[in-house]
Amino acid sequence: MKFVVSSALLSSHLQTISRVISSKPTLPILDCFLLELKDNKLTITAADNEVRMETFVEVAENEGEGSLAINAKNLLDPLRELPDQPLTFEINDDNLEVYIYYHNGKYNFIGMKGEEYPQPKELNDTALTLTFDSQILLSGINRTVFATADDELRPVMNGIYFDINTDNLTFVASDGHKLVKVTSSDVKSPERASFILPKKPANLLRNVLPREDGEVQVTFDENHAVIKLTEYNMVCRFVEGRYPNYNSVIPTDNPNKVTLDRLNFLNAVKRVSVFSNPSSNLVKMQLSEDKIVITAQDIDYLTAAEETIVCHYAGNAMN
Incomplete structure (x- = not known):
């Protein structure tokens, strides 16, 4: 098996999916990338017990086809130090020895059989498919993932809840102290459904979606989802359990x-919080009809800050 590929292109795709690989994999082969060559397309896969992610790279001068698992560190670390140039991969199908040639050198190592790499489970016949703008998914994840919990006793709170209705999609996340609900009316579904997306695949999608321009296809059953983008596919397992009735606490x-200018408010809080007590980071807000006064102080170091921003407030004055 042989092919030629751009070092910069390959490195970019490898770095993206390398985030899937666990620092303590349950199987030695899960410390590897799976490379599958067919025609002029190289499919590269990384996986752990919960998430599987694959990407696609165009290659040239390809000879033969097949699959091979290569240690992620052996493949990725040298690429980080190479300037952009063509790389020639030559793989001995008999002993799985890999040679990688570049402008002024080469390196080689032994791979593992691609057939030993774990395969994803098939979705069942009840799987539902949604197709919508990828930026809706990115926006929903960006606005909710920060509110997810890290709670071993309540694992359902450790992900983003997708509440799917026939006329909208609602993203929900909460850690018990704060709750975020984001609804998009641009996503339609033939039937009511829901699932809890774990934090790890959510953050992986958050990393690749800004590069996408088009639609995302999400196909899912009770336990898994297959998420297809232009250059990446993901298979992930859902968090098991029933999500709490979030509407009851709103x-x-x-x-x-x-009502206020979001960016002005955010920047003001950032400036004032510099002078808050490092152990508590408390910021005080005084709301009145047309303004918010934001204050913070650190009594130990005799520092304080105050800033006023305009707003429209309907309600009783409060601190």
């Missing part, structure tokens, strides 16, 4: 509502 008749 007040429906709260009279206190504030």
Whole structure:
């Protein structure tokens, strides 16, 4: 088996999917990338027990086809130090020895049989498919993943809840202290469904979705999802369990509502919080009809800050 590929292109794709690989894999082969060559397309896969991610790279001067597992460190680390140039891969199908030739050198090592790499489970016949703009998925993840928990006793809180209705998709996350709910009416479904996406695949998608321009296809059953993008595919296992009724904790008749410029508010809080107590990071807000006064202080070091931003506030004055 032989092929030629750009070192920069290969390195970029490898670095993206390398985040899947666990620092303590349960199987030695899961410390490897799976390379599968067919025609002029190289499919590269990384996996752990929960997530499987594959990407596709165009190659040239390819001879033969087949699969091979290569230690991730052996393949990726040298590429990080190489300037962009063509790489020639030559694989001996008999002893699995890999030679990689570049402009002024080469390196070689032994691979593992591609057939030994774990394969994903097939989705069952009840699987549902949704196709929608990839930026909707990116926006939903970006706005919710920060609110997910790290709670071993309540694993359902450790992911993003996808609440799918016939006329919208709602992303929900909560750690018990804060709750985020984001709804998109641009996603339609033939039937009602839901699942909990773990934090790890959510962050992996968050990394690749900014490069995508087009639609994402999400096919899922009760336990798994297959997420297809232009250059990447992902298979992931859901968090098992029933997500709490999030609507029950959202007040429906709260009279206190504030409208303000998000960026101005965010920057003001960042500036003022510099002067807060490092152990608590507490920032005080005083709300009135047309302004918010943001203050912080650190009594130990005699530092303090105060900033006022305009807003529209409907409700009783409060601190």
